[in-house]
Amino acid sequence: MCQDEVAINGWTSTPANAGAIFGDQPFINKAEPLSIGDDVKFPFDDPIVAKTLDYVRGVLHPETLNHSMRVYFYGMVITKQQFPEIAATLSPATWALTCLLHDVGTADENLTATRMSFDIYGGIKALHILKDLGATQDQAEAVSEAIIRHEDMGVDGTITYIGQLIQLATTYDNTSIHPHVKDFGKMVHETVCVQVTEAYPRLKWSTFFSTLIRKEEKIKPWCHSTHLVDFDIEIETNTLMKQFE
Numbered sequence: 001m002c003q004d005e006v007a008i009n010g011w012t013s014t015p016a017n018a019g020a021i022f023g024d025q026p027f028i029n030k031a032e033p034l035s036i037g038d039d040v041k042f043p044f045d046d047p048i049v050a051k052t053l054d055y056v057r058g059v060l061h062p063e064t065l066n067h068s069m070r071v072y073f074y075g076m077v078i079t080k081q082q083f084p085e086i087a088a089t090l091s092p093a094t095w096a097l098t099c100l101l102h103d104v105g106t107a108d109e110n111l112t113a114t115r116m117s118f119d120i121y122g123g124i125k126a127l128h129i130l131k132d133l134g135a136t137q138d139q140a141e142a143v144s145e146a147i148i149r150h151e152d153m154g155v156d157g158t159i160t161y162i163g164q165l166i167q168l169a170t171t172y173d174n175t176s177i178h179p180h181v182k183d184f185g186k187m188v189h190e191t192v193c194v195q196v197t198e199a200y201p202r203l204k205w206s207t208f209f210s211t212l213i214r215k216e217e218k219i220k221p222w223c224h225s226t227h228l229v230d231f232d233i234e235i236e237t238n239t240l241m242k243q244f245e
Helices: 003-008 018-022 047-059 062-082 092-101 118-133 137-148 161-174 190-199 205-219 231-236
Strands: 013-015 158-160
Touching: 013 018, 013 161, 018 161, 047 062, 047 092, 047 118, 062 092, 062 161, 062 190, 062 205, 092 118, 092 137, 092 161, 118 137, 137 158, 137 161, 158 161, 161 205, 205 231
Parallel strands: none
Antiparallel strands: 013 158
C-alpha cells in the first residue's frame, strides 16, 4: 500500500479507545472558534463527492442528509484543532464521502433489504457505490471500513483514523456524550455548533434518529446498534443539542 494513501485516505492506525487519546480531558487542544465556509470548507468541487452527494440526495431522508453534513464539519474541526499533523495530509474528499455514506444503510430501500446491521450493510453498499462512481479502490475501501466500524466503540486494539473520527463526529451530533471521553461536549466550540446547525438544521434529529434506531432493533434484534447500550435514549435526550432541535 502506498504510504501517501495511508495518510490521505485516513488509514493511520489510531487507538480504538478514544479515552486513550484524550485522557482525562475532552480535548488535546482547547476548542476554539472557527468559521464554517472560510476555515473549514466542504469539497463540493471534487467530482466523486459531487456524484455521491447527488446519489445520497435521492436515497437519504432530509434529516439524515443534514446530519451527514454536520458530521463532516464537526469532524474537520476536530481534525484541524486536535490532530493538526493529520489535518495537513487527510483528504477532505475521503472524509466527505465517509460522512455522506455513513448512514446509507438506514435509507428506506436499504434498512429492510437485508437482515444485516445497517452500518455493516451500509459499508458494503458504500464500497460498491464509490467504485461505480469512479473512486479509487483505496479510497472506497477506506470509506467502507470506517462505515462498517462506526458503531464499534470498543476500548481494545486500534482503528483507522477516519474510523475513530466518524465515531467522534457522529457521537457529538447524536448524543454529545462519549462513554470514554470526559466532558465530550467541550470538544467542539459552541460557536461552531451554532454555525453548523444554522447551515444544516437538525430537523428534530434527536427524535427522528432515536425512532429509527428503535425500528432497526425491533426488526433486527441481533443488530450491531444493540452494542451501544441505551443508544436510543441517549439520542432522544441529547441536552447539548436540545436548543437546536
